[in-house]
Amino acid sequence: MKKNQKTLHDDIRLFFKDRGAPDFVMQDPPDHGRIETSKIWTTAALNGYLDFPHVGQAFVIERQSINKKTGRQTLKAEERIAYGVTSKNPEEADAEAVLTTNRGHWTIENSCHHILDWNFDEDRGRIRTGYGPENVTRLRRFAISLIKAKGVRSVAQKTRQLSFNARLVFDYLRMTKNACVVPNRSP
Numbered sequence: 001m002k003k004n005q006k007t008l009h010d011d012i013r014l015f016f017k018d019r020g021a022p023d024f025v026m027q028d029p030p031d032h033g034r035i036e037t038s039k040i041w042t043t044a045a046l047n048g049y050l051d052f053p054h055v056g057q058a059f060v061i062e063r064q065s066i067n068k069k070t071g072r073q074t075l076k077a078e079e080r081i082a083y084g085v086t087s088k089n090p091e092e093a094d095a096e097a098v099l100t101t102n103r104g105h106w107t108i109e110n111s112c113h114h115i116l117d118w119n120f121d122e123d124r125g126r127i128r129t130g131y132g133p134e135n136v137t138r139l140r141r142f143a144i145s146l147i148k149a150k151g152v153r154s155v156a157q158k159t160r161q162l163s164f165n166a167r168l169v170f171d172y173l174r175m176t177k178n179a180c181v182v183p184n185r186s187p
Contacts, residue, residue, distance in 0.1 A: 001084045008052050012083045016041055016060040023095035034074055037064045040099040044090050056089035059098055115144055119159050146173065 003009050022039035042059045050058065061082045065074040073080075086098055093101070116122040120140050127133050144155055150172075152158045162169050170176045 001082075005052070008050060008085070009083055011050060012046065012058045012060065012085070015043065015046055015058065016083070019060065022062075024099055026096070026099055030068060033068050035066045035068060038062070038099060038103070040095045040102075042090065042095045042098055047089075050085065052085055054087040055085050056087045056092065057098065058085050059083070059095075059102075061099060061102060115155050116140055119144075119156050 001009055001012070019041045023042050024040050026038045026040075028036040028038075039062045040059055042057050044057050046058045047055050061084070063075060063080050063082075066072065067074050082102075084102065086093065086101070088098065088101075116137070122137065122140065125133065125136065127136050143159075147155050147158050150158075162172060167176075
């Protein structure tokens with residue numbers, strides 16, 4: 001949940017002000033030169049109080065990421081704590097499941113939206129009316145999917161390469177008569 005839901009955000013933040021022991025702690029393997037720990041606290045006590053549809057639980061996640069070499073925090077203060085709600089009640093999703101789902105959301109966010117933001121500068125897009133923004137985003141996602149489907153290592157690099165020559169795009173998609181055809185390999 002972002003701070004654009006101010007009342008909801010403030011209510012959950014107030015409830016979890018004195019959290020006590022976490023409901024679940026996850027420590028990731030020390031990959032990429034850092035040690036990451038995530039703690040989650042959940043509650044269904046706010047379900048009848050919160051003015052938000054389909055609330056099953058409210059939660060707070062506290063993250064800690066420490067650089068292995070320097071021992072310093074790698075996350076900014078505002079990135080360390082996240083508040084949220086889920087439609088899953090405690091019987092459907094315990095604290096571990098909520099944390100795992102939340103992490104999965106950020107995997108998608110980072111793999112797709114990050115590419116859209118960096119490669120297409122989507123956040124600064126000027127298309128704002130009607131179905132324009134939705135249609136342009138679909139085209140961009142389609143382009144990213146096509147590039148990823150070819151097993152390219154860097155979507156950004158391939159996008160830059162293709163943007164310089166329209167003919168390359170058609171060859172890349174095998175839409176021209178003389179495009180190179182890769183032989184079909186059997187597994």
